[in-house]
Amino acid sequence: MSALETVHNYYERPVFNFIQENYRNSGLTDNQLADMACIALNRIAPRYIRHDIDMSFYMSGQEHLEIQARIEKAVKKAFKKVKKLDGIEDDADQDMD
Numbered sequence: 001m002s003a004l005e006t007v008h009n010y011y012e013r014p015v016f017n018f019i020q021e022n023y024r025n026s027g028l029t030d031n032q033l034a035d036m037a038c039i040a041l042n043r044i045a046p047r048y049i050r051h052d053i054d055m056s057f058y059m060s061g062q063e064h065l066e067i068q069a070r071i072e073k074a075v076k077k078a079f080k081k082v083k084k085l086d087g088i089e090d091d092a093d094q095d096m097d
Contacts, residue, residue: 003050010047010055014071015040023079032082039078044070 015037023033049055059067 006050007048008050009041010049010052011041011044011067011071012037013052014067015044015075018071018075022075026079027088028079028082032086036075036078036082039081040071040074043074043077 019033019037019040023036028036047055056064
């Protein structure tokens with residue numbers, strides 16, 4: 001693996017994990033979950049790093065909380081968008097906006 005291959009967006013793994021932990025049983029397909037990840041990641045400014053541990057080590061507890069909140073908000077909006085685009089939005093979802 002070259003050094004260039006270690007560069008990635010820090011938010012990818014936390015977004016994927018949040019979706020897996022909270023939306024795996026939501027009734028969406030794997031493709032819809034992947035679409036959610038793309039939509040959510042596009043809502044968060046990327047933060048490119050080489051090693052996740054470096055990012056975690058230098059962040060304060062407050063920064064960790066802010067990142068988690070940013071991820072949750074982006075994923076929730078992505079969930080609504082995927083449901084709406086795929087025609088599975090119901091009246092309860094519309095009230096949440």
